[in-house]
Amino acid sequence: MNKVRYNFFLFVISLALLSVLIKAYNVAVIKHTYYSKLYINNITKTIYKKGKRGCIYSEKNKNLAIDYPSYDLFVDPKYYLENKKNNGEDYTKSVERFIDKISTAVNIKPEYIKKVIEDNKSSRFVLIKRDIPPNVFQNISESFMPRSFGFIKKYKRYYPDGEYSAHNIGFCFKNGVGAEGLERYYEQYLKPEIIKGDVPLDLYRYRFAPIPKNGDDLYISINKDIQDYVHIKLKEAVEKHDADGGMVVVLNPYDGSVVAMDSYPFYDNNQYRKYDYTSIKNRAVANVFEPGSVFKLITLSAALDSSAFKENEIIYCEGGSWKLKNKTIHDVHKFGWLGFRDVFINSSNIGSAKIALSMGKKLFYQYLSKFGFGKKTGIDTISESKGIVKDIFSIGDVDLATMAFGQGISVTAIQLAKSYAVIANGGYAVRPHFLEYIKDKNGVVYKYKIDKKRILKKESVAEIKGILEDVITKGTGKRAYIEGYTTAGKTGTAQIPKKGTYDTKEYIASFAGFAPVEHPSLVVVVSIINPKKGGFYGGVVAAPVFADIMKFSLHYYAVKKDK
Amino acid sequence: MKTHQGYELSFLIIPYFILLVIGIVEVWSSSRYFAYIHFHNSNFFLTRELFYAAFSLFATMLFSVIDYKLLKKIVPFLVLVSLIFLVLIYTKAGVSIRGATRWIRIGIQFEPSQIAGLVLLIYIADFISRKEVYMHRMKGIAPVAVVVGVFFLFIALEPDVGTAFLILITFLTIMYISGYSVKMISQLLFPSIVVLGLIIYTHPGKLERLVDFFISKKINFQVEQSLIAIGSGGVFGHGIGAGNYKNIFIPDSYNDFIVAGIGEDFGFLGILLVITLFVFVVFSIFSISSKCRDMFGKVLSFGIGVMLSYQALMNLFSVFNLMPPKGITMPFLSYGGTSLIIQGAMIGIVTSIYRSLDGKEA
Numbered sequence: 021m022n023k024v025r026y027n028f029f030l031f032v033i034s035l036a037l038l039s040v041l042i043k044a045y046n047v048a049v050i051k052h053t054y055y056s057k058l059y060i061n062n063i064t065k066t067i068y069k070k071g072k073r074g075c076i077y078s079e080k081n082k083n084l085a086i087d088y089p090s091y092d093l094f095v096d097p098k099y100y101l102e103n104k105k106n107n108g109e110d111y112t113k114s115v116e117r118f119i120d121k122i123s124t125a126v127n128i129k130p131e132y133i134k135k136v137i138e139d140n141k142s143s144r145f146v147l148i149k150r151d152i153p154p155n156v157f158q159n160i161s162e163s164f165m166p167r168s169f170g171f172i173k174k175y176k177r178y179y180p181d182g183e184y185s186a187h188n189i190g191f192c193f194k195n196g197v198g199a200e201g202l203e204r205y206y207e208q209y210l211k212p213e214i215i216k217g218d219v220p221l222d223l224y225r226y227r228f229a230p231i232p233k234n235g236d237d238l239y240i241s242i243n244k245d246i247q248d249y250v251h252i253k254l255k256e257a258v259e260k261h262d263a264d265g266g267m268v269v270v271l272n273p274y275d276g277s278v279v280a281m282d283s284y285p286f287y288d289n290n291q292y293r294k295y296d297y298t299s300i301k302n303r304a305v306a307n308v309f310e311p312g313s314v315f316k317l318i319t320l321s322a323a324l325d326s327s328a329f330k331e332n333e334i335i336y337c338e339g340g341s342w343k344l345k346n347k348t349i350h351d352v353h354k355f356g357w358l359g360f361r362d363v364f365i366n367s368s369n370i371g372s373a374k375i376a377l378s379m380g381k382k383l384f385y386q387y388l389s390k391f392g393f394g395k396k397t398g399i400d401t402i403s404e405s406k407g408i409v410k411d412i413f414s415i416g417d418v419d420l421a422t423m424a425f426g427q428g429i430s431v432t433a434i435q436l437a438k439s440y441a442v443i444a445n446g447g448y449a450v451r452p453h454f455l456e457y458i459k460d461k462n463g464v465v466y467k468y469k470i471d472k473k474r475i476l477k478k479e480s481v482a483e484i485k486g487i488l489e490d491v492i493t494k495g496t497g498k499r500a501y502i503e504g505y506t507t508a509g510k511t512g513t514a515q516i517p518k519k520g521t522y523d524t525k526e527y528i529a530s531f532a533g534f535a536p537v538e539h540p541s542l543v544v545v546v547s548i549i550n551p552k553k554g555g556f557y558g559g560v561v562a563a564p565v566f567a568d569i570m571k572f573s574l575h576y577y578a579v580k581k582d583k
Numbered sequence: 584m585k586t587h588q589g590y591e592l593s594f595l596i597i598p599y600f601i602l603l604v605i606g607i608v609e610v611w612s613s614s615r616y617f618a619y620i621h622f623h624n625s626n627f628f629l630t631r632e633l634f635y636a637a638f639s640l641f642a643t644m645l646f647s648v649i650d651y652k653l654l655k656k657i658v659p660f661l662v663l664v665s666l667i668f669l670v671l672i673y674t675k676a677g678v679s680i681r682g683a684t685r686w687i688r689i690g691i692q693f694e695p696s697q698i699a700g701l702v703l704l705i706y707i708a709d710f711i712s713r714k715e716v717y718m719h720r721m722k723g724i725a726p727v728a729v730v731v732g733v734f735f736l737f738i739a740l741e742p743d744v745g746t747a748f749l750i751l752i753t754f755l756t757i758m759y760i761s762g763y764s765v766k767m768i769s770q771l772l773f774p775s776i777v778v779l780g781l782i783i784y785t786h787p788g789k790l791e792r793l794v795d796f797f798i799s800k801k802i803n804f805q806v807e808q809s810l811i812a813i814g815s816g817g818v819f820g821h822g823i824g825a826g827n828y829k830n831i832f833i834p835d836s837y838n839d840f841i842v843a844g845i846g847e848d849f850g851f852l853g854i855l856l857v858i859t860l861f862v863f864v865v866f867s868i869f870s871i872s873s874k875c876r877d878m879f880g881k882v883l884s885f886g887i888g889v890m891l892s893y894q895a896l897m898n899l900f901s902v903f904n905l906m907p908p909k910g911i912t913m914p915f916l917s918y919g920g921t922s923l924i925i926q927g928a929m930i931g932i933v934t935s936i937y938r939s940l941d942g943k944e945a
Contacts, residue, residue, distance in 0.1 A: 022759075022760055022761070022762045025759055025760050025762070026760050026873075029756065029759075029760055029889075030869065033865075033892050033896070036896050036900075037858060037861075037862060037896070037899075039905065040858065040896070040899045040900065040903055040905070041854075041855065041858060043903040043904075043905060044813065044846070044851055044854045044855070044858075044903060045851060047810055047813050047814045047846075047903070048813050048814055048816055048817060048818065048846055048850060048851035048854070049817065049818055049851050051814055052814055052815075052817045052818075054814065055810065055811050055813070055814020055815050056814065056815045056817070058811045058814075058815075059811050059812070059814070059815035059828055062811065062828070062832060063827070063828055063831070063832075220827070221827060221831055222827060223615055223616060223619075223625075223827050223830060224615075224616060224619055224620075224625075225616060225831050
């Protein structure tokens, strides 16, 4: 063997191996970051995954708003045509069968699908049909499905209760963002989180999308059965009296939870686009109106609680008409001297005005503030109004006198319900609310904290309750009488002011009350706007609705009869 | 008889064994996706590779026990059998995979070109040990040129240009070191290059690879992906079986491009280790060769060393984009039954040669 050649050979071999090592070092160590970037670019893909919006449940865990899966069918025309060319007769036949099947299932013509494919030959994605329901989807996808067709899964909002609780629940825009009611107010909890993930291919070339985070579920205090009943009764009353609108609030007086709330005109939140905003508006919280005599409760409470008046005092009611400066105040019935209780039982405007005037505006406003008029109640829904209370420095005696019987002050139905709840629960102002708790998949994440504050003395509350009970047994609210239960309440009939005068014959008929008197279960406020037929007094129009709703609810909760 | 004292055998056998183990791990790590897609069993290649490795070790033991001089006596028989195998490729027994017919199935499926490589080494060693006197005459080299030429043609026409080229340069290197004149070697080299050129020219895919590499400087997809896999591994790699990139993006990642998988899983240190082990194996073989006083053993062991080192270099050069990609496997590491068993036999023959050393320097 040639020693020189042999050594030369070994030298060449060593040199070659060394060059490999240098190259390896260059690639793996020096250019490591460069290649790592390419590596990540090739193997990972950023995926966004959106989950389901949270559901809304009623008091007895019944669904009021759900997200259900819905599917969009698409086709990849380019892939379809390529496959058709490359595959045999059998394949083409089975694809045709599939097209026939989907066209019958989703009710489109097979020619339409073929035309779509022919029209978009080079396209990779064409939607054929939107919003295919899950059962149809299952039917189609269970059998043979060519790879050129596919479904996109998404979620759609549905409200099983429809127009029955539409004003409370609200609805979502098409993009899934809450637009009205609780859907909007609790948007930040209900909305599903969009999870972003850089997902690498796994060993088997699969890519698992990140697990989406669903929105939190809302559990609210609305009782679906009572809500439905309220809805039916309100509709009946509005139709019977040919009214323009109406509001009903059913409130649990102890914790302020809204058991039912409805307003007329109605709308169906599953088809919200068919309605304009006057129907969509939740009038129970958004409408402000002059309450009329139901507001005398505030005058009464202020007078008794501040000890400005005693129950046994008497007031002269001027025989039905009293001129105060440039304003004449009328009573429906003519009264002479009336006892303090009778002023309210018979709903005398003049009597109430005199009581307020002798208290003075400072004291009266103190109680307005305690009851929360001119302020939002803080109920957890959108578009709440705070009502209209004139500034204390700009009012004179006339303003104070009219305010005492509910004129010249504007309130919302929920504010009235809150005030009657104060009497019902023994003197506490509670914040009305829908929410009970919010749950995510691990359990309760937020529980509503009851906001409760004493504003009236216990003794004065007992006296007021007695007077309100007499309104029904002896006074204007006889039609609110409920068999077997003691009931307390107050009627109200207010003229709707137009252009600053009360000349029109338009009224708001209201009734607010609670039952049973000793331990009230519920507060119900009913207001019917502009009844044109069959009377306009609160005692005639609103009181029977109150009685129906109250009776149903008391029976529903199996409240023990106390009479 | 056994009087030689040296470390060559440990430096040969232990690295060989470690390389075999690394190969098994990497075949498993790199083939899971492909195995799952095609055989619905991600360990399909692993079980086979374990089986082949066992046979390879058996071949090592068998050939280390047998006296290598026995091979010298059956050279015509070996040449004839392996030539028949090569011819069978062109009959019905030939098995075609991805456009190249490199395997035959007669009861079992194997790759005749791998066997031909070893048989040619034995034949050349026998030839050189007998015909030393005619070294400087062209007439003297004619028989070996014809035999190698026939083998070369059959392999090159499969087409397996990589293996044919490997056999060619191994053969020429052995002649060069053995002392044949450069003029004679180049007289053999040119016709072979022309044959290879024609084969490449008639296969557009192969031509394109050459053009891409030398002229348009375009990097081959497989090579590019393998560089990304190695580059992402860094110094320490992703860990055993943790790199999925090779699985998905590198075709043949368990075969020709197994080094890319090693780079991804074990990083630069893995590649360094593999090359170091290889150097131990090859240089132990050269050391044994230089100590051998029997001309047949000397040339045979040297030829084995040359063939293994050329094969490894061609593979590494392909993977690292230093040479146009060639379908050449990495010895001891790549998946493949015939090659592993033949390489086991080579180590066994070298061991047998070592056992015959008498302690005196040649």
